[in-house]
Amino acid sequence: MLEGILIGLSAAVTPFNLIMVVMGCVIGTLIGMLPGLGPMSIIAIMIPVAIGIGDPTAALILLSGVYYGAIFGGSTSSILLNAPGVAGTVATSFDGYPMARKGQAGKALTIAAIASFAGGTIGAILLMIFAPALSSVALLFHSAEYFALMVVGLSAIAAFAGTGQVAKALMMTLLGLMLGTVGEGALSNTPRFTFGMMELQSGFSFITLAMAMFALPEALFLVMNPARAANGSSDGSGKITNMRITKEEARTIAPVIGRQSLQGFFIGVLPGAGATIASFLGYAVERNIAKGAEQEEFGKGSIKGLAAPETANNAACTGSFVPLLTLGIPGSGTTAILLGALLALNVTPGPRLMTDTPEVFWAVIISMYLGNLVLLILNLPLIPYIAKILTIPRTFLIPFILFFTLMGSYLGQNNSTELLILVGFGVVATILRFADFPLAPLLIGFILGTMLENNFARAMQLYRGFDFILERPMTLGLLVLALILVVLPSYRGYRARKRAEGVADGD
């Protein structure tokens, strides 16, 4: 491992890559602060830039910096405006905003920064321990197991989508898989589902799809409902003073940070759960184990209630890199976008990543430390100035967001038909958002579709048919697990509904 760390250090600590870390963190913080733009949109917008860089290490460093920055920036707007820029920082606003109202905005931002830093750093250490172990296990996998593992990943993402959402999430996953089959397949070079259109020959571009699924609907929602962006922006101009925390307070939050780093990390590793679930769960756990007066304080400006979700969401961000880097299977929408970017840069994440391109693997982990450090030292003194970005009028902001989505998908293909596809998918995605369909499964399905089909085909060819399911016990086990993951929540939802109906009928 020491050798790996040294490789990573030598790759990450080049002047260019250091600039990338700083740039990624700054851009992520700036954009993540804008309400309504989550890390997925930001990373989607940054992908053309990252691909333009050409070097996978630098690109991945930039994108992970953006990811951390976005989560960090989201907490700033949660605390100052009660307008979370990112779903993962909604729980931060529960106690962060009351603290800001009490005139402790500076202290709240400091606690958030320190908690994020600790969560991210401890997460990176855990990643360093667990990723190599997991990838040595993953090397034993054959294509049949990979196929089954991807099915498990996809169904876990659907299963974690929430009550009453499992079927909808599955539907979106299948839609993503179907969209992934458009174009020339890797199995044979016959074009599929192109309906004779030349533009579809190479399939849909994943950047276009990512923009259309996340950035465009968000921007349209901001247009349609200005309240989404503008709740309480009047107190955003308030002076931020007194950033210091006392020794007493540090002692109070230290155990919270310790617990939540571990819990957040392991939640982040699970596919489908991510920073959002980790932060809510972290908040709930800390509230439940707090005693007496401290528990009363939650929701009214408790420093524990602020530190818990902030630590957990950053640790979970790091945790979500584990399945991506070791198995090549993204557990969240954001890591799915990262996977797409890596594939575009000719790097295939998976168990072989550590042996084939160790510099990429270790440089990313090292850059996580650096990114967290940069966020801490760069953003703490700059917070009052960075918060000024929240005063940009939306009449300027929204056209620019739309323009960046258009540019992002245009640059990928240099083809203006792509822009029409973007608008078309964007409209569809907005309608799906109206009906509360989760969109991350669609994108994950789209990205995993090709790999899923390739592994499936390889297994089929090796075993001349579907026998691989029965002949390889691990494949069968994983597929059964996938089935349980999907069926169990649906069955429980059905039971709960039946019971509720029974009560309503009076029997």
Add this chain to the structure above:
Amino acid sequence: MALDRWIALAFIALCCIYGYAAFFTMDDQLPPILQRNPVWPSTFPKILTVLGLFIGLVVLFTSNPPTDGAPAKDGAIDLSRLGDYHVGQAVALLVLMVAYALTLRPLGFVGSTVAFLVLGAIILGERRFHILIPVTVIAAGSIWYLVQEVLGIFLRPWPFMFM
């Protein structure tokens, strides 16, 4: 009928088209040598069709638990009050995006981008042209420079008759 059921219905229709293409049109073009393979290009789409039809029917026929009791999410859009939102602005921006796609090549990057940003801001109610126009011109110019010179991706800056 709730919107999610309409979407489920549209999804089932999509599965039918997809499935028709997979089951009835794709295998005819397959060369005989490939037909001896256990897995055809149409195998995976066929599986997806069956699963898709099943899930689509599940979403269509399971009633959603009523969410009256749950408080509306902050900033979420309530479909029953669609008229209260700025839907017109959103549609106008979408039309503007399509127009941008169609004019990007003939008008050139700088011209169409400035027009897009200015018109977009006007749609949203911006009237301070003395700030708006310089900002968009500087932004369009610097982004063109970044893309063309730094990233090395060709973007035609001026209308087609000039270069």
